[in-house]
Amino acid sequence: MRGLFLVIIFLFLSFNISSQNRLTDSLYSILRISKNDSNKVKLLNEIGWEVSYFNLDSGLNYGLQGLKLANEIKYYKSNCDLCNTIAAIYSDQGNYKETVNYLQKALDYCLRYPNVFMEAEIYNTYANMYQRKNEFKKSIEYYYKSINCYKQANIEKSVYTMYGNLAGVFQKADVLDSALFYIQKSIEYHLKNNKQKKLAYNYVNASEIYYYLEDYVKAEKYATLAINLARSIEDNYLLIHALIHKGHVLNYSKKFTESIPVLKEGLEIAKQSGEIEVMKTGSKYLSEAYVGVNDYKSALEFQNDFQYYKDSMFNSDNNKIIKELETKYEVEKKQKEISELNEKNRVQQLASEKNRVLLYASIGGVIALLIIAFVLQNRNALKQKVNAKLEIVNREIHLQKELVEEKNKEITDSINYAKRIQQNILTSDSYFKKHTSDFFILFKPKDIVSGDFYWALNHDDKFILMTADCTGHGVPGAMMSMMGINFLNEIVNEKKITKPAEILNQMRGDIIKALNPEGSLEETKDGMDCSLCSFDFNTMKLTYANANNSFYIIRNGELLISKTNKMPVGAGHNANILFTEFEIDIRKDDLVITFTDGYADQFGGPKGKKFKYKQLEELLFSSSHLPLNSIKDKLNETIELWKGNLEQVDDICVIGIKV
Numbered sequence: 001m002r003g004l005f006l007v008i009i010f011l012f013l014s015f016n017i018s019s020q021n022r023l024t025d026s027l028y029s030i031l032r033i034s035k036n037d038s039n040k041v042k043l044l045n046e047i048g049w050e051v052s053y054f055n056l057d058s059g060l061n062y063g064l065q066g067l068k069l070a071n072e073i074k075y076y077k078s079n080c081d082l083c084n085t086i087a088a089i090y091s092d093q094g095n096y097k098e099t100v101n102y103l104q105k106a107l108d109y110c111l112r113y114p115n116v117f118m119e120a121e122i123y124n125t126y127a128n129m130y131q132r133k134n135e136f137k138k139s140i141e142y143y144y145k146s147i148n149c150y151k152q153a154n155i156e157k158s159v160y161t162m163y164g165n166l167a168g169v170f171q172k173a174d175v176l177d178s179a180l181f182y183i184q185k186s187i188e189y190h191l192k193n194n195k196q197k198k199l200a201y202n203y204v205n206a207s208e209i210y211y212y213l214e215d216y217v218k219a220e221k222y223a224t225l226a227i228n229l230a231r232s233i234e235d236n237y238l239l240i241h242a243l244i245h246k247g248h249v250l251n252y253s254k255k256f257t258e259s260i261p262v263l264k265e266g267l268e269i270a271k272q273s274g275e276i277e278v279m280k281t282g283s284k285y286l287s288e289a290y291v292g293v294n295d296y297k298s299a300l301e302f303q304n305d306f307q308y309y310k311d312s313m314f315n316s317d318n319n320k321i322i323k324e325l326e327t328k329y330e331v332e333k334k335q336k337e338i339s340e341l342n343e344k345n346r347v348q349q350l351a352s353e354k355n356r357v358l359l360y361a362s363i364g365g366v367i368a369l370l371i372i373a374f375v376l377q378n379r380n381a382l383k384q385k386v387n388a389k390l391e392i393v394n395r396e397i398h399l400q401k402e403l404v405e406e407k408n409k410e411i412t413d414s415i416n417y418a419k420r421i422q423q424n425i426l427t428s429d430s431y432f433k434k435h436t437s438d439f440f441i442l443f444k445p446k447d448i449v450s451g452d453f454y455w456a457l458n459h460d461d462k463f464i465l466m467t468a469d470c471t472g473h474g475v476p477g478a479m480m481s482m483m484g485i486n487f488l489n490e491i492v493n494e495k496k497i498t499k500p501a502e503i504l505n506q507m508r509g510d511i512i513k514a515l516n517p518e519g520s521l522e523e524t525k526d527g528m529d530c531s532l533c534s535f536d537f538n539t540m541k542l543t544y545a546n547a548n549n550s551f552y553i554i555r556n557g558e559l560l561i562s563k564t565n566k567m568p569v570g571a572g573h574n575a576n577i578l579f580t581e582f583e584i585d586i587r588k589d590d591l592v593i594t595f596t597d598g599y600a601d602q603f604g605g606p607k608g609k610k611f612k613y614k615q616l617e618e619l620l621f622s623s624s625h626l627p628l629n630s631i632k633d634k635l636n637e638t639i640e641l642w643k644g645n646l647e648q649v650d651d652i653c654v655i656g657i658k659v
Contacts, residue, residue, distance in 0.1 A: 041070045041078050045085055052089045060089045080109035080118045084125055091129040099129050120149030120158065127165065136173035137645075140608055143169065144647050160189035164202055171209050175607045179209050200229040200238050207245060216253045223249055240270050244282050251285060256292030263289060280309035415448045415475065422449050422478055425485050427456040435463050438658035440632035444598075444639075445651050451477020452596045452651035455488050459498055461538060467655055468530035469549070469596035471570070477651065483514065484528060500532040500545035501581035508569045508579075516571065527570015531562070531594045535586070537659070542586045545579045551594040552617065554624040555587060559617055590659040591624055598650035599635070604642035611642055628656050 044066030052059025063086040070078050083106035090098040106122045127142035143166045150158040164186040170179035183206045190199040203226035210219035223246035230239035243266030250259035267282040283306035290299035432439045435458045445452070451470040456463065466488060470480035487510045491497050497506055508527070515526055529548035536543070544551075546564035553560040563582050567574035586592070600613045619638060623631045635654055 036069060036073060038073070038075045038078065041066050041073070041075055041082070044069065045078065045082050048089070049085050052085075052092065056089055056093050060086065060093075063089060076109065077113045080106050080113060080115060080122075083109065084118065084122050087122075088125045088128070091125060091132065094132070096129060096133065099125075103129075116149050116153045117155060120146045120153060120155075123149060124162065124165070127169070131169045131172065134172070136169055137608065139169045140166065140173075141645060148647075156189075157193070157195070160186045161198065163189075164198070164205065167205055167209065170608065171205070171212065173607065174212075175609055176209055176213050178603070178609055180206075180213070183209060196229055196233050197235065197238075200226050200233065200235065200242075203229065204238065204242055204245065207242075207249065211245075211249055211252070216249055219249045220246060220253065236269055236272075240266050240278055242266075243269070244278060244285065247282070247285050247289065251288050251292065254292065256289045259289040260286065260293070276309050280306055283309060418475070418478060419445075419448050422453075422482065425482060426453060431456060431458075434458075436657055438628050440628040440656045442632050442635050442652065442654040444636075444648070444653075446598070446648045447474040449475060449478035450651045450653075451481055452598065452653040453481035453485060454594075454653060454655055455485050457488075457492055459492055461536065462498065463535040463537065464492065464498065464500075464503075464533070465535070465594065465655070465657065466530055466532045467549075467551075467594035467596060467653055468528045468569075469598070469651070469653070470528045471526040480526060480528065483511070487511070498534070499581060500534050500543055501579040504530075504532060504545050504547060504569055504579040508575065511569060512571050512575065527568045527572070529568055529597070533592065533594065535592075535657070535659075540586050540588075540659075541583060542592070543581060543583045545581050547579065549596070551592065552620060553584070553586070554591040554593070554621060555589075559621050560584075586659050588659055591628075592657045592659065593620055593654065594657075595654040596651065598648075598652035599639060599654055601650055602639055602643055602652070603649055604639075604644050604646050608646065611639065628658060631656060 044062050048059045048062030048066060050059075051062060063082060067079065067082045067086065070076065070082060083102045087099045087102035087106060090096075090102065103122055103126055106118070110119050110122065123142045123146035127139045127146060130136070130139035130142060143162055147159055147162045147166075150156075150162065163182040167179045167181075167183035167186065170176070170182065183202060187199065187202045187206065189195075190202055203222045207219045207222035207226060210216070210222060223242055226242040227239060227246060230236075230242055243262055247259045247263035247266065250256070250262065263282055263286045267279060267286065270278040270282060283302045287299045287302040287306060290296070290302065426443075429441070432441070435456070441454065443450070443452070443454070451472050451474070453468055453470070455466045455468075458464075468481070468484060470477050470484060472480065484507070487507050488503070491503055491506050491510075495506070497503055511527055531546050531549045531551045532544060533551065534543040544562060546562060547567060547569045548564065550562045550564045553562070562584075563580075565579050567577065567579075595616075600611050600616050602611045603609065604611065619635070620631070623634045626634065632654075639652065
């Protein structure tokens with residue numbers, strides 16, 4: 001029966017039903033033929049969610065019915081989803097106290113019945129609520145939590161939907177570069193997977209972001225893409241908003257003759273759907289466009305329309321208020337009449353009832369004592385039964401908790417052991433001390449193990465250093481890093497290849513062969529970005545080859561940036577091009593600093609922006625006079641302060657060598 005119910009529901013929701021009462025009656029008729037079981041609970045939840053898009057009160061009613069039925073039939077497993085639905089509707093209503101109340105209940109049920117997908121949905125609802133309250137920092141924090149949970153659940157499409165949401169909150173917070181970064185990631189995914197409706201909304205968001213960035217050419221381009229896509233999927237709601245927004249952008253670009261037909265089309269469709277707010281905005285923009293082409297008669301006409309729609313909205317709100325006040329007055333009036341009538345009856349009955357009270361009191365006292373004795377006896381027996389059940393449940397919970405903790409400990413112990421292995425493979429500080437005059441290493445993995453690594457070897461009077469960022473982080477990144485170190489040792493120690501460019505060429509071939517063996521059906525683009533430097537402290541020459549990376553040399557108040565090859569060490573469209581080797585003279589007291597992109601890409605600061613390379617260069621330049629250990633401390637303190645309460649987004653590795 002559940003499949004039949006869902007088909008009927010989606011048929012109802014796919015038509016544009018004008019009357020809310022007709023829809024509600026139809027849904028109730030469907031529910032009346034269903035049994036009070038778990039399927040009906042799920043059905044009520046889905047109806048509540050869908051109906052809330054056009055009637056919040058009805059949606060809330062269905063959600064609360066579902067929660068009540070779930071508790072009656074003890075189907076507690078669904079309460080996490082139900083409480084999240086109810087919380088989301090309360091958030092739309094602006095009732096944030098109840099929103100938080102039901103979200104906390106939802107999280108409690110998630111602990112009892114673990115569901116990482118629902119945990120992600122709950123964090124998303126939290127993020128949406130904080131965005132409505134303009135608490136952008138908290139909103140961003142909960143979107144990140146939601147994204148992490150979706151990643152754990154391996155639901156890629158939801159991750160990219162969250163990227164779109166992040167773009168929206170960054171836009172509201174006026175952090176436009178971050179907004180642009182996330183909307184582009186969302187667009188790339190939905191374009192690749194042909195998710196046309198989500199892509200259309202992405203295009204509208206991108207257009208708005210470019211509008212605020214004052215890049216009106218791109219704002220117009222993305223608005224046009226949104227319009228074309230909205231037409232193809234026949235989404236009039238999106239089409240209206242895309243047309244009106246494009247007209248607004250064209251006005252700012254002073255393309256008034258192009259703006260007028262676009263705005264007229266949007267206004268015409270808005271009139272058909274009865275969206276007064278859009279009609280008001282569209283009339284205002286049309287008036288501005290006609291002023292731009294010196295057609296003041298038409299400008300006045302649409303300005304009058306704008307005022308009319310504005311007054312209509314105001315009068316509609318006033319009529320609602322007046323009706324509410326009239327209803328309250330009538331109720332109050334009736335209550336007053338009832339109170340007066342009751343007072344007269346009370347005086348008349350008081351005398352006759354006074355005599356009966358004494359008799360009834362005596363009889364009632366005896367009966368009450370008997371009832372109390374009976375209730376106390378039953379309550380005591382019930383309490384004993386409940387306590388016995390609770391003891392069994394508590395033992396079960398305690399046992400499950402111990403099992404979960406044991407599994408978590410096993411996993412964590414395994415990863416910690418992998419960390420010790422990785423740390424042992426990385427070149428030791430004592431080796432650096434032996435072969436350099438001075439150095440520092442700032443190494444901060446995002447997770448327990450790292451996809452960044454560093455490797456050094458003194459060979460034929462040359463000190464060779466690689467700083468690398470492998471694809472991914474955590475356990476997958478660590479596996480790539482350990483494979484990279486193994487290849488380096490084999491290439492230099494066994495194959496006696498010591499020139500940086502030749503090392504990278506050989507290493508790229510080894511990685512491609514290892515990850516794409518002959519006959520493999522899957523092609524991978526895993527690899528690494530890196531800097532590979534060969535110091536000759538006798539001739540004072542530094543030979544190097546970079547892959548999608550660079551390094552700095554700070555010398556006598558000047559910061560020099562190395563050249564780079566625009567390709568990774570791994571498979572890709574440039575895999576057949578050989579790496580180029582560069583050489584530079586070094587001087588005594590030069591400070592050579594190699595790094596991966598994790599430091600510059602960290603989000604934080606007052607507006608949640610990236611740290612960026614320019615700020616890193618300024619920090620290193622201003623600290624270059626300090627002892628190297630002090631530079632390391634300064635780098636660590638700065639990035640921790642910048643990150644604040646936000647998550648570390650990538651592994652961080654910065655190495656300084658004093659010549």
